[in-house]
Amino acid sequence: MAGHAHAANAEIETIAHSCAGCHGTRGNGHRSLPAIRGMDRNQFVEAMRGFKNDHRTATVMGRIARGFSEAELLKLADYFSESH
Amino acid sequence: MPTISRRHFLSLGLGCGGLLLDACWQTQGTANHLDRAKVIVAGGGFAGLNAAKALKRIAPELHVTLVEKKAAYLSCPGSNQVIAGMMPFSALAHDVASGATKMGVNVLASTIIGIDPQKKNITLTDGTQLPYDRLILAPGIDFRWDAIEGYNEAASKHIPHAWKAGAQTLLLQHQLRAMRTGGIVAITVPDNPYRCPPGPYERASLIAHFLKNHNPRAKILILDAKSRFSKQAAFTHAWQKIYPGMVEWISSEHEGRIDHIDTRHRIVHTEFNHHKADVLNVIPPQRAGKLVELADLQDPTGWCPVTPLTFESVKAPGIHIIGDACIATPMPKSAFAAQSQSRACASAVVALLSGKTPTHPILINHCYSFVDPERAISVTGVYSYQPSGKMLETLSSGETAPDGDWRQEGIYASDWYGLMMKETFD
Numbered sequence: 201m202a203g204h205a206h207a208a209n210a211e212i213e214t215i216a217h218s219c220a221g222c223h224g225t226r227g228n229g230h231r232s233l234p235a236i237r238g239m240d241r242n243q244f245v246e247a248m249r250g251f252k253n254d255h256r257t258a259t260v261m262g263r264i265a266r267g268f269s270e271a272e273l274l275k276l277a278d279y280f281s282e283s284h
Numbered sequence: 285m286p287t288i289s290r291r292h293f294l295s296l297g298l299g300c301g302g303l304l305l306d307a308c309w310q311t312q313g314t315a316n317h318l319d320r321a322k323v324i325v326a327g328g329g330f331a332g333l334n335a336a337k338a339l340k341r342i343a344p345e346l347h348v349t350l351v352e353k354k355a356a357y358l359s360c361p362g363s364n365q366v367i368a369g370m371m372p373f374s375a376l377a378h379d380v381a382s383g384a385t386k387m388g389v390n391v392l393a394s395t396i397i398g399i400d401p402q403k404k405n406i407t408l409t410d411g412t413q414l415p416y417d418r419l420i421l422a423p424g425i426d427f428r429w430d431a432i433e434g435y436n437e438a439a440s441k442h443i444p445h446a447w448k449a450g451a452q453t454l455l456l457q458h459q460l461r462a463m464r465t466g467g468i469v470a471i472t473v474p475d476n477p478y479r480c481p482p483g484p485y486e487r488a489s490l491i492a493h494f495l496k497n498h499n500p501r502a503k504i505l506i507l508d509a510k511s512r513f514s515k516q517a518a519f520t521h522a523w524q525k526i527y528p529g530m531v532e533w534i535s536s537e538h539e540g541r542i543d544h545i546d547t548r549h550r551i552v553h554t555e556f557n558h559h560k561a562d563v564l565n566v567i568p569p570q571r572a573g574k575l576v577e578l579a580d581l582q583d584p585t586g587w588c589p590v591t592p593l594t595f596e597s598v599k600a601p602g603i604h605i606i607g608d609a610c611i612a613t614p615m616p617k618s619a620f621a622a623q624s625q626s627r628a629c630a631s632a633v634v635a636l637l638s639g640k641t642p643t644h645p646i647l648i649n650h651c652y653s654f655v656d657p658e659r660a661i662s663v664t665g666v667y668s669y670q671p672s673g674k675m676l677e678t679l680s681s682g683e684t685a686p687d688g689d690w691r692q693e694g695i696y697a698s699d700w701y702g703l704m705m706k707e708t709f710d
Binding site: 262 | 647
């Protein structure tokens with residue numbers, strides 16, 4: 201885990217950690233809490249944008265998505281779509 | 285810890301490949317290479333265990349030691365369900381060592397009796413001294429037993445606080461079951477900050493659920509040191525709709541604060557009134573766990589000021605404080621916040637040990653409260669580090685509306701609980 205890969209991922213990993221509280225450390229989900237690991241990039245971005253502007257019905261994800269910038273959710277989409 | 289300069293390191297003739305050379309460059313100027321660095325974590329709760337595990341996940345080569353005296357941790361989340369008979373007491377108990385040990389954390393069943401921030405070492409009860417490069421303290425809370433006249437640790441043996449899970453949880457559970465028909469349960473709630481801000485109101489709701497089925501003429505009084513509270517709109521709605529006439533919330537604006545408690549007769553004297561209870565649950569004011577006093581890390585409020593980028597103490601470099609014990613305003617003191625802070629702190633500690641600048645985390649708190657066995661409401665906050673003020677700012681926040689989907693949130697709340705226990709202890 202040393203070297204370039206670690207350094208390049210550190211920033212986004214630090215942000216992705218925030219998802220772990222409900223979706224698990226690696227984004228695997230748990231029962232009704234959806235897995236976000238390996239999620240299609242576009243699907244992730246569309247879902248987060250939908251939560252942000254209330255176009256997508258949710259109990260809690262609207263409050264959470266509004267805390268992330270467009271740049272951050274694009275990076276998160278890359279991060280989780282590339283995690284297998 | 286022996287220091288090693290980069291020049292010396294290269295002159296050792298180690299076969300640095302491209303990747304390793306890059307790693308060497310990145311760590312220049314620090315004495316520590318991660319495979320030699322030692323991090324000690326104190327506290328086997330949600331903050332401490334998640335920090336220790338996150339450290340090993342981010343940097344498997346790091347030496348991580350977790351000090352926790354208790355073999356089993358008793359979870360506060362879930363304890364209101366136990367009080368109300370919705371969950372067995374045994375479900376709160378979790379083995380501290382097994383999950384962390386599997387990840388390569390060295391778990392020591394001991395207590396820290398000394399911290400030397402200058403020499404960077406801790407002393408255990410048997411006199412053993414252990415050096416650290418970074419120390420992470422997650423001691424949770426202790427009670428301020430001198431805060432309410434008439435109520436102290438001895439009184440809590442028959443008038444429970446039940447704000448740390450354990451015998452206290454069972455004491456309150458038993459008293460509710462033994463209460464006379466039509467009796468009054470009084471819960472006193474402290475001013476902010478305290479562990480689990482919505483917890484007292486979840487407790488009132490679940491006790492109301494129990495009483496509705498077993499003692500329906502009974503009533504619950506909440507005597508609050510505050511004039512508003514977490515998820516107030518939804519809780520108030522729940523009490524009116526699900527438990528009409530059973531739960532009364534009395535704000536400090538109406539009666540003033542608690543003046544003193546007559547524990548012998550179970551009477552709470554407020555500034556302008558008094559209330560006699562059949563079952564009295566006193567949630568005392570709190571402060572950081574006593575461990576922090578070993579290095580004088582608390583401020584006059586009793587909590588520990590930190591820079592909420594790294595959670596490093598503003599009073600003692602090299603020592604980080606996470607979870608309920610630290611001041612991370614506006615984040616509340618909750619298990620969810622503790623695990624969020626633990627991951628941010630672990631990332632920052634690895635960065636610092638590698639000679640890098642810690643990157644800015646996003647922190648989340650998301651707390652569910654059950655209002656009956658199936659329905660839950662929640663409050664959420666998303667936070668980032670604000671460098672100019674060296675504090676956290678709220679990026680987004682919200683709570684469940686009175687007309688929200690409480691049943692769906694109840695399903696999420698149960699599954700979140702399962703996930704949290706799995707992540708922390710497995």
